[in-house]
Amino acid sequence: MKAFGWNMMLALAWMVLSGTYTISNLFAGMIMSYVVLAYVLRDRPLFGTYFGKLPKLVNFILFFIWDLIKANARVAYDVLTPTHLMKPAVIAVPLDLKTDGAITVFSNLITVTPGSLALDVSTDKKVLYVHIMYFEDEELHVAELKRLEAMVIDLLG
Template sequence: MIKFFLMNLLLSFIWVALTGSMLYSNFIFGYLLGFGVLWIMNRNESDVRYFYRVPKIISFFFFFLYELIKANVQVAYDVITPKYFFKPGIVRYPVNANTDFEINLLSTFISLTPGTLIIDISDDKKAIYIHVMYLKDEEQFIRTLKTGVERKLLDLLR
């Protein structure tokens, strides 16, 4: 998988060198073009994980960017209006992540979102305690995290 990533980077640098334009958009276009070329050339190989993970990474990036912007707008609206809309609470969130890396990455992405803060991880690593600024319904919050960030992140890592 790393072999394909490095070859893809090499192809994108070659594209940038051939076009002579050192722009981010040109590099991204070269990366996508190299991805397509590598995918066509290696369709019959047994190790095709790279070609499934790259679209998942891009999808997760845009999903998380959307969630980040939405939470920032909610917090900014609450700050600039005279009435406070927040209802703080602490949630015990049961995790499906198995390894320390998965739990650490999940807790990092949860705490990057404004309005949430990781307080603690249980000793058996089966639950994360989260302080939430806008807790209207605890079950809805858990369901949103399960079907959103955690599912997409674990699909990406596994």
């Protein structure tokens, strides 16, 4: 059985043994069983990918939330002040992603962030065109997007 299956089975067993059938108790069981399985199965290479994904996922979520907060603050500041700081531009971001699903996830993450919009992917799937609302330096924007792309590759690849 896969590690996630073991994790769910142990979490459900925790719920049955504790006698409390709530979402918070299931979540607590998931966390405890994750820690137990990570310790017990630490020497098996088959289970290493499952236990390595959670810290990467938490890191990605925190990074993306911080990025969203910064982008929202910048757009809100520009809306609330009398001067407009917008300098729109379209930049080309070279892609290291290979699959359509990964490119779609990456494009959606860009589009959800205020101030940026994924416009199109080249026909050979090597370049993503992105509209930037606050253009400063193309290398800076490409580097920020490549950092996000690296995290997507890390999670999905």
